[in-house]
Amino acid sequence: MYSVAQIHAILGRQTDALVDPTLEIFDLAYDTRKIRHGEHSLFFALKGIRDGHAFIGDAYQKGVRAFVVSQRDLDLSLYPAGNFIWVKDVLLALQRLASYHRAQFKKPVIGITGSNGKTVVKEWLTQLLQGDKQVYQSPKSYNSQLGVALALWNLSDDYDCAIIEAGISQPGEMASLEAMIQPDIGIFTNIGTAHAQGFSTKQEKIREKLQLFIHSSDLLFSSRYDIGPFLSKGVRGFTFGYMSLDDVQILQIADDGSLATTIKLSYAREVATFSIPFRDKASIENILICITALLFFGYPLAKITGKLAKLRPLDMRLQLKKGKNGCSIIDDSYSNDLGSLQIALDFLFQQQQHSKRTLILSDMAGLDNKLRQKLLDLLRRQELDRIILVGSGTYFLQDGLHTEVLFFKTTDELLSAMRNLTFEQESILIKGSRAFHLEEVSKVLVAKSHETVLEINLNALEHNLQLYRGMLPSGVKLMAMVKAFSYGSGSYEVANLLQFNKVDYLTVAFADEGVELRQSGITLPIMVLSPDEQVFETLVAHELEPEIYSFRILNALIAFLRRRHIKHFPIHLKIDTGMHRLGFMPDEMEKLMEALCHTDTVRPISILSHLVASGNVDHDDFTRHQIAAFRHCAAALEDATGFPLIKHIANTSGITRWPGAYMDMVRLGIGLYGVDTSHTLDLELVGTLKTTITQIKTLPAGETVGYDRKGILTRPSRIATVKIGYADGYNRRFGHGAGQMAVNGQLVPTVGAICMDMCMLDVTDIVAHEEDEVLVFPDLLQAASNIGTIPYELLVNISSRVKRVYFYG
Template sequence: MSQKILKSIQNVPATFIGNNTNWALETISIDSRSLQNGPQTLFFALVGANNDAHQYIKDLIATGVQNFVVTYIPKECEGKANFFVVQNTLIALQQFAANYRSLFNFPIIGLTGSNGKTIVKEWLNFLLSPDYNVIRSPKSYNSQIGVPLSIIAINEQHNLGIFEAGISTRSEMDKLQEIVKPTIGILTNIGTAHDEGFVNTEEKISEKLKLFKHVEVLIYHKNKIIDLIVDSEINLFSWSFNDKSASVFVSKKSVLDKTVLNIEFGQEYYEIKIPFQDEASVENAITCLMVLLYFKYDEKTIQNRMELLYPVEMRLKVKNGINNCSIIDDSYSSDFQSLKIALDFLESQKQYKKKTVILSDIFQSGLSNDELYTRVSQLIVSNKIDRVIGIGETISAFEKKFVNCVSYKTTAEFIAKFNDLNFANETILIKGARTFQFEEIVALLEEKTHETVLEINLNAISDNLNFFKSKLKPNVKIMVMVKAFGYGNGGFEIAKLLEHHKVDYLGVAFADEGILLKSAGIHLPIMVLNPETTSFPAIIQHQLEPEIYSLKGLHAFLKIAEQKQLNQFPIHIKLDTGMHRLGFEDNTIDDLIATLKGNQTVKVKSILSHMATSDNLEFKDFAYAQIDLFEKLSSKLMSELQITPLRHILNTSGISNFQEAQYDMVRLGIGLYGVSNDAEEQKQLENVGTLKSIISQIRTISKGESVGYGRRFIAEKPTKIATIPIGYADGISRGWGNELGFVMIKNAKAYIVGSICMDMLMVDVTDIECLEGDQVIIFGECPTVSYIAKKLNTIPYEILTSVSQRVKRVFYR
């Protein structure tokens, strides 16, 4: 790989500045936080709207990285490494990947569409891997950055590639086409995703079709719009349920829990069974079938393999484990690229210092087993993994390549020895190919709770954070509020992610919240916004930073600070500019100054205030009056005390509505969790939390029969009732019952009937085809917490923070 990387970077227009040309490059990186960076890394210093990786080059050099692609050389790094200086590092990364791709000549399947890309890619890998050494995009790496990183993983042993390409607006696909250069094209379902980036559906399809301008064939679901737009010179291979002119005509019927597809292909007629009934899975399966037909697989092979398709888990999940463990569940895939991603995720989410990896045999690396497990061992070492448990014939044969490793030939053998392994107080990554059935290991290690869960999308939190960062002026810092158990979403896991994103401060309401985070290993500075005087000793002990909002509180803290002989301990001064909740008012500023002047035990780290109406522009004049008063009082403090602390007054709504008052820092709260008071801004935010449960039981009641306490629902006709194991003890307002509220089952609204109980609620599913055990959405994309709050005449904060801690949180990427 070293020579191919070298050749690819040398063909990128760049000015080389450096001394050492004895390169041994084996890997590409864009993440300064990755423990996998080292002497054999070529690091691309990408520049985004809110982050410039050039600022981390000095630290990377200290870790051994010697080769960088940059737009400029930081002054303190001159002469200390090799630099390829380019005009734009993202474009250079894309050019590098395009150069690298051109060094290989084998079939490449390129996929694009609105939905189904990752599922189709994973299924094609399963269907084709018995006959090909497949390289594919890891996870959903289909963006302007993800595609180059996927391509760079190709090596000499691969003979088939499957790569996704995703776009959100115009002019993006041309770049991805140059990188992927697919020989076979697949267009999956075209839906509403990213509609806002295009004038209309036709433009979106036209942009996506640019991926296929040099393919030998395009496989797609026959569609009149596509037929009108697609280049007439492209060979089309289409399928349809209703258009006999398609290359393949399909009819279907449901049999038990399967779908039987009747295929009419030229003069051939046969049946294929697939283990799904939902529309999306059936369509994705047919797309895969089309590839098998194009590759001229025989009928029996197609039938056998298609019937073995399986649900694809596309997410890395963080779960609570037994004996105070944290579990990262990636139990459905085991390839080298996704292992690198999973190990980075482990580092970003580790809750305990001790790290264990349970790893199956790795397939389709394109490397010899000796080279593969040597590289895996190097990854394990660089990520400072304490214990490796290998499962599989091959990894067992290479056990000696790993330090502190025990191996088992089969999953069953591991399970038989499970009780001897003493899992406790550690973070465990479970990474296995599907054939090893590692879900059984997850079940053993996972803490047992009831079936109601709140799923937290960590990608969505990252996206929302970046959205608000994009609104900030240069050098404005950001504090993120993780009080109230992360607005109900979970404290530590979100704090760990925010630390990974290098936010400047975390904010909590009370000292015990901050103590929990510090005790769990969070190193970011944490501000306690409502400290009680009794908590001051604990705040000092755990290096938290108190907000001081009264002379009484200040004197109490100074007394303890003097007793403990503190020096310049950070405090934060709260000013009341109109909220009239907490804070120093205008008439107490002189006393505050007199108390602080000359005092060396504390240091005023910041001055802050809180806006009362930042979310309501009807009170714009009041908001500006608050900002003016804050400017006046804070300036007086700074002048009299001769200090230059951070100043901050804006919360989530203020960030958007009063950008001129960003000062030195802003405080991001509920916006991080995907909630905005502005309808247009709400469209830009990602849903973070989805509260899910299941159907416990279904019964049919007769006309005149009632449901629940107080007989508040009486059936007017025979009615099918489903009971869901979630109630007001889990945080569901009783006011949401009695047919005001609903849940989603099978993408249909099921209205809540009768009173909500402590641990259960009942819904009408008369017109919904559902079974006991089926999934139920309480809130998420629909209904949203904002919708529920509006109906209940409250605010989204209350809906989110009401979700009980007895509801299990599952974090995923």
């Protein structure tokens, strides 16, 4: 797309060291983990939680030969074929390049912002326009300072228009997004509470968001948000709402009693009625925005009616599911374009549990010759074992790929052939346009399970990890706790993400957990808590590092290693400074030093202890005592043995409250999964337990519900039965109203006793239907408090029979 020399000029002719100014650049890179063939990539050494300059060597090894950097003291002799451009601010340089590239696009660009609904409106509007126009959309929720720049890079004249999403969380961010996107037409979805903490008032948030449209000709929005007075001069408003002055007037919105909603509208003296397959307020508002946009673009009401009938709910996240025959299924079958395909492929290669990788790919809308070549080039760069193509428009790929390729004209043809295809011990990415219904392929490949699901948000886990990592000084290592099935969240699925994000250590409770991670491709160092003699062979065979807590275990391990003629086996020494659970006591240090100095079979890697009450201010004096005692023990042990030891005592609450206890490494546990008992951090909950309503029945006052007739109804009631019970990990103590679940955003109590596979809810006071989704723990901390326990117990007790579905993107 551009040569290195051209990019050099675009960025303002900063200092440079160009070896090959003619080198053509097709891809932008900022994360070396996602680079597989870097010959034509430009690497931006961004400074965030980690400094991108530290990864220039990794990028160079992966073939990258062009770099944008800000660090002046680089040793260029290490990169003899590298082209370097020096700038003051690397992110600003990336944005400047994106802004220049956007300016070359002379067709309409639609910018979307607002508190909520941006991605849904973007996706739906793309679907609605796709049949008439070739539409480019920013992939997924690429709406940040970095995401927008990356999204704009793939914009080209092959498209008739572009829809770009922009999001901000604090004042001052929108100006740079506006400079990049330069929207001709704007869409403002709504104003709500999202990111409210970043703005002093609602008015300030509106003004900041509207900065995106200061040079736009028109802005589409709902009159209910009253943003007209904040519009920049020269920007025309095009509104929808209930007022007669609105361009699109809402005459009626009615729930038809089923799963649909009827909307009656008036526009340009015409009246039309639409039926949409949604009941929730958010979807209704998002569809009204899309209708308004189509009317603005000149679509007649009659044509819009037919287009809306094809809309379906969007699940815009990559879903990682357990498949049959040991497979892992990545389901991303709701849309298909080059940008989102690249994201999905990156996630596929992030999975290490299988060496074999298969891509099932449908046709893409509007592929012309240029886009076909781009798709072919993208797939050639992937190390895929098999590609299964669906749709006649993909036929051109058959001869251009150097891997096994199977072709099917339709999804039905593929489904018919699947009984003769082998899928076993592999990671499978299913990527398809909605019209191809590849979710049916997913249903065939995914293992059947209980209908209650625990949704694991890998984006949230990554967010929490980076939040804690951002608190740590440079050089402090991070150990992530993945014991107890990662607090109920899953083993290798979570470990893969942690390995991808380069944590330093993983910790499991039992050797078997470590073995499963090793068999799933996890290569990080793994510490095993409290091992016993029966697992020594397993530890050695799978390179697992034991925590040693007593002389009995230490002596037994030394004897075992001597019999195997093994030397310098890595161990971690546990010191008991006050928990009084496991560990060597401080007065045993001299004996421990002597034992370690007289053997070469083991090699201490770290020394650790556990804080008893680091999150409790009432026990801060005891925490100080523990830290001081641990430092004394660690120093004595290091002096006596001569081994430099990694010292770690800070747990999750220790990271938050005791920065003086960071030492060489910290151990991140429950905070990683979104539980913040200190209430001071902006964590995101990783696991969401959901079920559905099986049946609703109306019962008179005086009837009883559940075992032993203890659920006595004092009024005529509507009782909903949901598919979760104590066998799923929903504790029996939640019975008789102690538990509350959320149906359509409304809290409802349990009725009667919790059964093994089901329980009952009182939905008398809310709108609820059979098959409605139910959120089991609307507030995890409150739920734990209600039955006198802690969030840990609720998470780790979620049964393994509950299906885990992993989302990313």
